[in-house]
Amino acid sequence: MEEEKKKPVRVWVDGCFDMVHFGHANFLRIAKSMGDYLVVGVHTDEDITLHKGPPVFDQEERYKMVRGIKWVDEVVPGAPYVTCIETLDKYNCDFCVHGDDITMTAEGVDTYHLVKAAGRYK
Numbered sequence: 001m002e003e004e005k006k007k008p009v010r011v012w013v014d015g016c017f018d019m020v021h022f023g024h025a026n027f028l029r030i031a032k033s034m035g036d037y038l039v040v041g042v043h044t045d046e047d048i049t050l051h052k053g054p055p056v057f058d059q060e061e062r063y064k065m066v067r068g069i070k071w072v073d074e075v076v077p078g079a080p081y082v083t084c085i086e087t088l089d090k091y092n093c094d095f096c097v098h099g100d101d102i103t104m105t106a107e108g109v110d111t112y113h114l115v116k117a118a119g120r121y122k
Helices: 022-033 045-051 059-067 085-090 113-117
Strands: 010-015 037-042 074-077
Touching: 010 022, 022 037, 037 059, 059 074, 085 113
Parallel strands: 010 037, 037 074
Antiparallel strands: none
16 A cells, blocks of 8 residues: 655745845744745735835845745745635735734735634734
């Protein structure tokens, strides 16, 4: 009987990643250690401006910066600002990871409330 192959664990992370620094890289290192494949969604300039204020680096620069981090396996440009189950499913991700800093929309809504409610947040 052949040994059953274990499905690789796919981890979703998203963010602005403006002015990337050690904290961002360390977070991505830790997120990668929680699975086998790390998918990183990067928000658009329009979404960041609406919810946080204008970014320093434009989205194309931010996509390139994130692609350059060795723990990142895939970058998803234009990731939605509010993380939803449909996004995790579209990229076959088992769960979403975020730090202990709460991210809110301009209206004050936790951007991870949907994945938290579904039990797919770490």
